[in-house]
Amino acid sequence: MLVILFSLISVVGFECLSVDPVAHRAGMGYALYDDGYDVHYNPGGLALSDNTFYSLSYLNYFDGTQFGYLGYERRQLGVGVRYFYSGSMKKTDSLGNEDGTFGVHHIDASVGKGFVYRDVGIGVAVKAVYGTIDTLNTLGIGVDLGAIYNIDDPGVQVGLSVKNIGYGLKAYIDSKEMFPFEVTLSAAKLFESGWIGVDLVKPALSGVGARFGGAYYVNQFLHLKASYSTLLSAIESEGLGFLAGVTVGMGVRKDRLNIDYTYSPYFELGGGHRISISFGG
16 A cells, blocks of 8 residues: 555655665665664664674765765664765756856665564664755655564565655755655575575566575685666666676675675666675674
């Protein structure tokens, strides 16, 4: 019902909320938890976490645009802050004459809390969003909802999340926008040597898609990871266009320090380089 109601709303904005700047889970894994990114992916994981994490992520995206993420999680509480910067762009008037430069900035902050109800981890995160385009600005507020359940036999984690349920309180000009909601049903199987998982997702701006992938622990220090998203299959390119949607990367762990890197090819649009650093566990 929630998807049907939101799909009837034609004005969807705040697209920066749909971009994932985190490398650690290779762009998926919404049924995972207790790694420092629960408030970002699925706040239900906060309920099942017993550790403290500090995290930092950076994404070099299309055409020099940049995203970043700062996170702090302590047991059932989490805080996450994400930013976007477009870089400097030329400003022109209606006749095409240059008139200086401008930029697009976006920042959102989330505060989440988790609790356990009948063995299910349930969480909610409240978020505030602020954006500017040159001299114009917008403000929005929303929530993320999530739940995670562990199936002991065969050792599978199942998650459900509804992200970006929100609305613009102040429009850039005269049209208030909805947040780009995303409903995800996910599952992950953990092994001693890694994990595999799948996310079934319905974004606001496209049809139902899937993300699947996992990680392989080469040893206690090095692990490899990869995923594929059908949501990016619309990106068409000559030659290696079939690789659109692929994310590959690696991570290293030393004691409580994790460093992860992933790369996603977008062909004519460029590529996405993500790096994440977290401490905790």
